[in-house]
Amino acid sequence: MTEATDVKTKPPKKKKRWYSPGKIILYLFVLIIVAGAGLFFRIPQKIGLVKGPAEQLFTITPDSEKAAVVMADLQAAGLNTQGVEVYVLPVSGTDDNVAMVVLDASKGFNFNSSGSADPVKDFLTVAAKAQQQGINRAAVAYYDENGKPLATATLPTDAAVAYSQGKLTDRQLMEKVDVGTDNLWAFISMIREQLK
Amino acid sequence: MRRTILILFIFIIALLPFLSACDSSDVQELINWAKLWAIVHDITNEDGQPNFGTITRFTVGEAFGVGSTGDKEGDAAIDSARVLNDIRQAENEADQGWEALYKGQNIKESVLPHYDQAINLRPDDWSYRNERGIAQLENLDNPDNAKAAKADFDKATALAKKSGKPAEYLRMLKNREQAMARMVAHDNDINAYPTKDMYLEQSRTYDELYKLTNDKTYLLLKQQADTNLQEGHYWQRDTGK
Numbered sequence: 285m286t287e288a289t290d291v292k293t294k295p296p297k298k299k300k301r302w303y304s305p306g307k308i309i310l311y312l313f314v315l316i317i318v319a320g321a322g323l324f325f326r327i328p329q330k331i332g333l334v335k336g337p338a339e340q341l342f343t344i345t346p347d348s349e350k351a352a353v354v355m356a357d358l359q360a361a362g363l364n365t366q367g368v369e370v371y372v373l374p375v376s377g378t379d380d381n382v383a384m385v386v387l388d389a390s391k392g393f394n395f396n397s398s399g400s401a402d403p404v405k406d407f408l409t410v411a412a413k414a415q416q417q418g419i420n421r422a423a424v425a426y427y428d429e430n431g432k433p434l435a436t437a438t439l440p441t442d443a444a445v446a447y448s449q450g451k452l453t454d455r456q457l458m459e460k461v462d463v464g465t466d467n468l469w470a471f472i473s474m475i476r477e478q479l480k
Numbered sequence: 481m482r483r484t485i486l487i488l489f490i491f492i493i494a495l496l497p498f499l500s501a502c503d504s505s506d507v508q509e510l511i512n513w514a515k516l517w518a519i520v521h522d523i524t525n526e527d528g529q530p531n532f533g534t535i536t537r538f539t540v541g542e543a544f545g546v547g548s549t550g551d552k553e554g555d556a557a558i559d560s561a562r563v564l565n566d567i568r569q570a571e572n573e574a575d576q577g578w579e580a581l582y583k584g585q586n587i588k589e590s591v592l593p594h595y596d597q598a599i600n601l602r603p604d605d606w607s608y609r610n611e612r613g614i615a616q617l618e619n620l621d622n623p624d625n626a627k628a629a630k631a632d633f634d635k636a637t638a639l640a641k642k643s644g645k646p647a648e649y650l651r652m653l654k655n656r657e658q659a660m661a662r663m664v665a666h667d668n669d670i671n672a673y674p675t676k677d678m679y680l681e682q683s684r685t686y687d688e689l690y691k692l693t694n695d696k697t698y699l700l701l702k703q704q705a706d707t708n709l710q711e712g713h714y715w716q717r718d719t720g721k
Contacts (some may be wrong), residue, residue, distance in 0.1 A: 337556040338563040343604040344643055346567060347651070360710040371567060373560075375553060376643070382557055384564060395507050403507040422556040425564060433564065440550075457511070458520040462549040463559035 340376070347372040347381065350417045354383050355412050361406040367393025372419060382421045382438075383414050390431035408457075411444035437463045496716055570598040573592045574608055575616065582666055587619040609636035610656040614663055620715060626677045633681070657685050657698075676714040679705045 301307075319329075328334040350372040359365055369386040387393045395403065411422035422425070423438035444461040446452045452460075518524045522531055549555050577594030585591060600610060602719035613632030619625045633656065660682050667674045686702035687718035689695070708714060 286511045330538045336562070337532070337552055341553065341556040342560065342563045342650065343605050343653075345605045345639075345652070348607075351637040371564065373563075374643075374648070375556075379645070380552055380553060384557065384560060386564065386568075395510060404510060421553050421557060423560070425560065433561040436558050436560065438554055439553075440551075454516055456521050458517045461517060462551075462554050462558060463517070464549075465561075 314403055322383055328362045338467060342373045342382070344374040347374055350381065350414075352385070352415050352417065353417055354385070354410065354419070357410045358385070361405065363406055364393075366392035372417070377442065379418065380421070381417070381419045382423060383411070383419045383441075383448050385422070385424045388427040389422060389429045389433060390427060393427075408447055409443050412448040415441040415445055433465075435465045437448075437465060493663040510537055547649075556616065570605065573598040574611055575603070578611060581618065581663070581670075582613050584670075586621075587615055588621065591615045604637040604639055604642075606636035606652045609633070609639070610652070611659055613656075613681075614659050614678075617660075617675055617681055618663065620675060626680075629677065629681065635643045650689075653685060653689055653692070657689060658681075660685065673713055673715045676709065676716045679709045679714055683709065 311360065325374075341383055351370040354372065355365065355368070355370045358368065358370070367388045367390070368415045369388065371386070373382045373384060374380070375382060387395075407424060409421075412418075414422055421438060422441050423436055425436040426434050428434050439457075439461045443452060445455060449455045501585065515528065517525070519526060525532050549558065573594045577591050577598070580590040580594065581587065591614060592612065595608055595615060598608040599605075599612065609632045613629040613636065616625045616629035616632060617620070619628075622628065634654055637649070643649075647695045662675045662680060664678060664682065682705040683702050686698045686705060690698035690702060
């Protein structure tokens with residue numbers, strides 16, 4: 285017997301596989317988290333990988349003549365237009381136009397001094413008239429006192445026309461209205477601020 | 481519904497109590513419409529109690545921006561914040577550029593950078609190309625100003641034609657014509673002459689507008705620009721006229 289036979293050799297280390305079931309689940313989990321965070325923070329849009337619907341449709345030069353008509357209609361409806369801007373955006377590849385009415389609190393807009401008993405009804409009157417300008421959708425975008433966009437409401441102008449003709453009830457009209465935001469946290473912050 | 485439910489949830493639950501305290505009748509009307517909207521869209525019931533099922537169902541869509549109004553233009557209107565922001569910034573830059581041009585400030589240093597920025601923000605918008613082209617026409621310090629202006633006008637034309645709408649091309653030409661007319665009127669108001677390049681471009685634009693619309697006003701305006709050219713009522717590089 286030699287001494288060498290007594291030396292215990294270490295068992296070979298098990299090579300770690302990257303594809304063990306546990307690791308695959310972990311990788312998938314991380315991937316889902318990263319993808320979710322990317323979507324949540326709109327990373328693909330921010331780095332230009334994905335174009336949002338607005339960036340796809342609103343590439344054409346805004347129609348300042350139609351915007352001036354809509355602005356005049358807002359004034360004629362008795363609305364205080366301080367801090368109000370109007371952009372009529374032609375829709376790429378169609379004859380459609382979307383009128384965006386910006387209510388910017390950082391430039392002096394204030395609902396309390398809008399000069400209207402019912403700003404929604406006044407807006408509907410203007411939206412119905414705007415259809416004569418080839419505008420088939422109207423939207424109102426509200427900007428806060430820091431000039432940040434908070435929320436947007438939109439409806440097709442034919443719904444406004446139907447409402448003005450008494451063909452739609454208040455409820456039916458509201459079914460046609462969509463509301464949204466691109467800046468949820470700013471919106472929540474605004475509410476928190478207001479509630480202080 | 482895109483990004484609506486969570487917002488309305490927040491709106492109804494958190495904002496309304498605050499707003500309800502406001503005295504203003506127009507805000508009250510707004511609240512009433514918002515309440516009706518929430519009921520119609522099943523966010524709350526008739527008593528104002530939130531429907532957590534609906535809210536939960538759509539919160540994920542709101543948070544990750546994967547919902548839709550079911551209408552492309554509706555989605556675009558709601559998602560328009562960034563585009564509107566670019567438009568507003570570009571308009572602001574263009575206004576500053578035009579103001580600097582009116583004040584007779586150095587075109588290369590004080591006018592063109594504003595238009596460059598506007599074009600950077602809205603590369604497919606022909607109005608900023610038209611206005612930068614007009615600024616180039618006025619820039620006698622640049623020996624290649626007419627060439628630079630032509631490049632801008634050609635690009636504006638290409639962008640308008642790219643839309644595939646004849647009306648868009650006409651709108652672009654009218655925008656260019658009106659902007660040049662404003663500039664010429666301004667030059668006249670301050671007892672200055674427009675540049676020769678300005679009148680040449682005016683003549684071309686009026687001619688094109690006359691051909692497109694058959695409106696004789698444009699023919700008369702073209703003749704007026706041509707007369708100004710013939711009679712030498714313009715500034716030209718190095719002549720100091």
